[in-house]
Amino acid sequence: MTIDFQNILPKTETEYTAMVNLFANKSADLTTRFVKVFTQREIGLYLNTLATQEKWVSIASHHTPLTDESVIAVPVPCLWTDQGYKIEELEKVSASITGCDALIAQTGSVMLSSRTAGGRALSILPPHHIVLATKNQIVPDLPTAYRMIREKYSPNYPSMVSLVTGPSRTGDIERILVLGAHGPRKLTIILVEEV
Amino acid sequence: MNNLAKKFHQDAAHMAENVALRNVIATGLGKYAEGRDKKIADFQDWQKARETASQIKRESLNNLPQNIQQLTEKLTSRGTHIHFAATGSDVCRIVLNILRQKKAKLMIKSKSMTSEEVHLNKALEKEGFKVVESDLGEFIVQLRQEPPYHIVFPAMHLTRYQISDLFHDKLNSQPTENPETLTMIARQNLRSQYIQADVGFTGANFAVADTGMISVTENEGNSRLCGSLPKTMITLIGIEKVIPRLEDLPLFLPMLATVGAAQNLTAYNTLYSGPKRPEEPDGPEEYHVILLDNGRSRLQKDPVYREVLKCMRCGSCLNVCPIYKSVGGHTYNATYSGPIGSVLMPKLFGMAAYKHLSFACSLCCACRDACPVKIDLSHLLLKNRETLSSQFAPKYEKLAFKGMSALFNHPLFWSLGKKLAWIGQKLHPLIEGSAIDPAQCWTATRKAPKLVWHSFKDLWKKYKS
Numbered sequence A: 001m002t003i004d005f006q007n008i009l010p011k012t013e014t015e016y017t018a019m020v021n022l023f024a025n026k027s028a029d030l031t032t033r034f035v036k037v038f039t040q041r042e043i044g045l046y047l048n049t050l051a052t053q054e055k056w057v058s059i060a061s062h063h064t065p066l067t068d069e070s071v072i073a074v075p076v077p078c079l080w081t082d083q084g085y086k087i088e089e090l091e092k093v094s095a096s097i098t099g100c101d102a103l104i105a106q107t108g109s110v111m112l113s114s115r116t117a118g119g120r121a122l123s124i125l126p127p128h129h130i131v132l133a134t135k136n137q138i139v140p141d142l143p144t145a146y147r148m149i150r151e152k153y154s155p156n157y158p159s160m161v162s163l164v165t166g167p168s169r170t171g172d173i174e175r176i177l178v179l180g181a182h183g184p185r186k187l188t189i190i191l192v193e194e195v
Numbered sequence B: 001m002n003n004l005a006k007k008f009h010q011d012a013a014h015m016a017e018n019v020a021l022r023n024v025i026a027t028g029l030g031k032y033a034e035g036r037d038k039k040i041a042d043f044q045d046w047q048k049a050r051e052t053a054s055q056i057k058r059e060s061l062n063n064l065p066q067n068i069q070q071l072t073e074k075l076t077s078r079g080t081h082i083h084f085a086a087t088g089s090d091v092c093r094i095v096l097n098i099l100r101q102k103k104a105k106l107m108i109k110s111k112s113m114t115s116e117e118v119h120l121n122k123a124l125e126k127e128g129f130k131v132v133e134s135d136l137g138e139f140i141v142q143l144r145q146e147p148p149y150h151i152v153f154p155a156m157h158l159t160r161y162q163i164s165d166l167f168h169d170k171l172n173s174q175p176t177e178n179p180e181t182l183t184m185i186a187r188q189n190l191r192s193q194y195i196q197a198d199v200g201f202t203g204a205n206f207a208v209a210d211t212g213m214i215s216v217t218e219n220e221g222n223s224r225l226c227g228s229l230p231k232t233m234i235t236l237i238g239i240e241k242v243i244p245r246l247e248d249l250p251l252f253l254p255m256l257a258t259v260g261a262a263q264n265l266t267a268y269n270t271l272y273s274g275p276k277r278p279e280e281p282d283g284p285e286e287y288h289v290i291l292l293d294n295g296r297s298r299l300q301k302d303p304v305y306r307e308v309l310k311c312m313r314c315g316s317c318l319n320v321c322p323i324y325k326s327v328g329g330h331t332y333n334a335t336y337s338g339p340i341g342s343v344l345m346p347k348l349f350g351m352a353a354y355k356h357l358s359f360a361c362s363l364c365c366a367c368r369d370a371c372p373v374k375i376d377l378s379h380l381l382l383k384n385r386e387t388l389s390s391q392f393a394p395k396y397e398k399l400a401f402k403g404m405s406a407l408f409n410h411p412l413f414w415s416l417g418k419k420l421a422w423i424g425q426k427l428h429p430l431i432e433g434s435a436i437d438p439a440q441c442w443t444a445t446r447k448a449p450k451l452v453w454h455s456f457k458d459l460w461k462k463y464k465s
């Protein structure tokens, strides 16, 4: 059965600038911090400012061309998760920096996986999760994102694929929204337009 | 009336007087309803979404054996251990075996109504294992040693003050009125437990047959931690939760978030396709998926009640039901409460024990209209009543209805009856509301309507010309 997504799901955009604007609006609703930078060097500068502002003590990341370049600029020690790590140490870092599979304009979500985000815990255990994405990673809607997961990985799927929409939250006490229930209190998404 | 039914009536009567508690529930559900309607409006065609979701679920249930086979083959091919559990006690036995084999002491759990259905925690604790609930609402009700109040909002019956007292009492925390501070107390408390836990346990919302994946929807991130840090991971899922294709998720996930939590999407919608792969740095070395039947395959064979298996436990029908709102979750005294519970409990665990729930309903049909997968719950409740009246109705009730039927079918009896009732009512005050009043079940708590000598029909005849 094929689903008539075009006429069912919330409206979205397909042109790049419109997609970015929609993503920015959705992020604002979700209290995700969304930042657009032009060059890779600017990511480093931005992270450096965050490090000072939030008084980072250490960070954690995994190796990709984009994270490697960006993490160099952060003046605190970095725990790399690629070859395994101690959970106790990851629990202590101030922030984590990961890649992703896609950004979804329709909902302001990030699609990530154990393969593109340095394993399972890196994107959920530290209190501030920072996602780095490139221009070609933004997609219009959820159906495109799931189709992409199949096309990209089938049949060798990563052991975990997670659609992340905003920082961790709960409403379990009197249905009042509280951020940072068990996962990250802050979610920052940095989109670099020219790589 | 059996004991469960008696208790239901007593608790419902108490709840009717507990205005404070009913206000807590009304406020919580009021906030929910406002948010949900906004999110429904974001869809271009919500009714079409419901129709499509219902059809996919139906298709999936019609091919349930094939879908389960595909799911388990894919999962097994990537190293997942599959267990079939025919009953609740099978689930407990399977989990106990895994814990023993792993020499585990502590299991950390994320939300799973299915585990409530099989009373897993009790079974594990009895054997000396420590089980910690990590979802905030579940964490709270576990500290209170209570079952969840609602299938999606477990602690919705409590105020922040009660939760503050509870934490002060059990966790030695400073009293606070701030929900954020309270959440952080729970966060702090649970952090070390994720790290120490030998086994992580999760429920699941969907199982994707064609790619062999388990889909878990949540907001807090606790389920992701349960699936990331412990060396062994277990997921318990009812067999009815299988959907055919990965491409169905972009429909189901936003629908579930919309009616379940009044969000466009919940914060984390995670797919697990197996244990940690060799090239991955972390994740469980062993992954066990337990598929629970517990009466579901029996329902699957029933052409009428098969519909109930479409349920994705979103809680939407509870949130709109006037009975649920008045009597509250614990009064149902059942794992699944509200409209879905009233249909499901008797079907899964015995009509005799839970038949009273079929009457805890005004047949307003709000549940039917709220259900994202279009289960006609109100109709099924009526169906239950039909079965009950043919099987369980006492002799005098059948006789009374025969009499009524004669009265309604013969105009002469009817006119005579009207006049006699008018005369009879003059004497009614003598016994009204007392044990010998034939209308006592009505008059004990309400006034009987006054009858008149000249009925509408009489007047109509008189003034028509």
Ligand code: SF4
Binding pocket: B320, B321, B322, B323, B324, B338, B339, B360, B361, B362, B363, B364, B365, B366, B367, B368, B377, B378, B381
């Ligand atoms: S039809 Fe019955 S069960 Fe459904 S919402 Fe109305 S009262 Fe509740």
Ligand code: SF4
Binding pocket: B310, B311, B312, B313, B314, B315, B316, B317, B318, B340, B370, B371, B372, B373, B374, B375, B377
């Ligand atoms: S019956 Fe429908 S509304 Fe009720 S919990 Fe199930 S899916 Fe939700």
